[in-house]
Amino acid sequence: DAKTTQPTSMDCAEGRAANLPCNHSTISGNEYVYWYRQIHSQGPQYIIHGLKNNETNEMASLIITEDRKSSTLILPHATLRDTAVYYCIVRVSLLEGGSNYKLTFGKGTLLTVNP
Amino acid sequence: DVKVTQSSRYLVKRTGEKVFLECVQDMDHENMFWYRQDPGLGLRLIYFSYDVKMKEKGDIPEGYSVSREKKERFSLILESASTNQTSMYLCASSLFGVQPQHFGDGTRLSIL
Numbered sequence: 001d002a003k004t005t006q007p008t009s010m011d012c013a014e015g016r017a018a019n020l021p022c023n024h025s026t027i028s029g030n031e032y033v034y035w036y037r038q039i040h041s042q043g044p045q046y047i048i049h050g051l052k053n054n055e056t057n058e059m060a061s062l063i064i065t066e067d068r069k070s071s072t073l074i075l076p077h078a079t080l081r082d083t084a085v086y087y088c089i090v091r092v093s094l095l096e097g098g099s100n101y102k103l104t105f106g107k108g109t110l111l112t113v114n115p
Numbered sequence: 116d117v118k119v120t121q122s123s124r125y126l127v128k129r130t131g132e133k134v135f136l137e138c139v140q141d142m143d144h145e146n147m148f149w150y151r152q153d154p155g156l157g158l159r160l161i162y163f164s165y166d167v168k169m170k171e172k173g174d175i176p177e178g179y180s181v182s183r184e185k186k187e188r189f190s191l192i193l194e195s196a197s198t199n200q201t202s203m204y205l206c207a208s209s210l211f212g213v214q215p216q217h218f219g220d221g222t223r224l225s226i227l
Contacts, residue, residue, distance in 0.1 A: 032213050043119075043205050043218035044158075051213075091213075102148070102173065103207075103216055105158040 004088045009110040012082075018075040020109055022088030025069040032091055033064060034103065035073045037084040037111075044087065044105070047073065078113045085110050118142070119219035121206050127225045134193040136222050138206030147189035148207040148216060149173075149181065158205065164189055165211075196226045 005023040012018040024033060034049040048055055048062045050071070055062045061074040075082055087108040091101040122137035140147065148163040150173075160173030162181040170181050178200060182190045189208075193200055203223050207216040 034215060041221075041223075043207075043220045046215040046217055049213070049215055102160045102163070103150075103158065105152075107157070 004090060004106055006086070006088055006106065006109045008107065009112070011112050011114060012075075012078045014080060014113055014115050015077055018078040018082065018111055018113070020073040020075075020086050020088075020111060021070065022072070023070045024088070024090050027068050027090050029068075033062070033071050034089045034091060035060070035062065036087045036089065036103075036105070037082075038087070038108070039084045047086075078111075080113050080115065083111060083113045119206055119208055119217055121204075121219040121222050123222050124220060125223050125225075127227060128193075128196050129227055130196060130198060132193075132196045132226075134196050134224070134226075136191040136193075136204055136206075136224070138189045138191070138208075138219060139187055140189075140206075140208040140217075141187065142208065142210075142217070143186065144208035144210055144217075145186075146209045146211065146216075147183065148209075149179075149189065149191045150205045150207065151175070151202040152205055152221070153202050161191065198226050200224065201226045 032051050035047040036044040038044045048060050050062045064071045085108040087105045089103050119140045128134050146165050149161040150158045152158050159175050164170045164183040180192045203221050205221045207218045209216040
């Protein structure tokens with residue numbers, strides 16, 4: 001299973017961009033990178049996912065390096081409500097040859113957005 | 116918008132009771148999952164289902180069973196609750212393939 005490494009915590013000023021790094025140096029060619037976040041006492045919230053191209057949606061941007069060994073989640077204008085634990089995940093196939101997968105959440109990065 | 120609804124946010128039960136946790140999704144997703152989340156251990160997969168009446172064991176199925184009689188509903192059953200099953204239980208659903216899993220808000224279960 002590909003493992004991910006993230007900083008334990010980060011701070012960001014409100015209104016500034018938050019850049020959350022993730023290392024996944026053992027990722028294989030067909031594994032996607034997913035980002036989720038979890039606010040205390042709530043279920044994880046899906047943010048974005050990608051394979052090798054950069055991706056953007058209404059919540060964030062995902063930048064994946066050319067060698068795919070690392071990625072960065074960018075929240076362009078962080079707000080206080082973005083304070084959460086952010087998880088970078090490489091999916092693990094559940095059944096051999098199948099397309100179903102499980103998510104293995106590590107410890108994530110606690111992002112604190114300060115006023 | 117994606118909606119996964121878990122029947123209870125908080126639940127308190129006694130040791131030995133049979134406990135039912137219900138999850139409903141309104142997105143016509145084929146896959147549904149049950150995880151538990153414990154401090155320091157992250158999320159661990161208990162069971163998943165990729166079709167009605169189909170189920171597969173995850174990493175920690177002991178002491179649990181599941182039921183999926185309809186596509187939108189996936190139930191987790193604790194056959195005889197024990198204190199070590201006190202945890203946050205999370206249900207998720209997804210389409211096939213690379214589509215992301217979407218989670219409910221969780222049920223915080225306490226077994227006394």
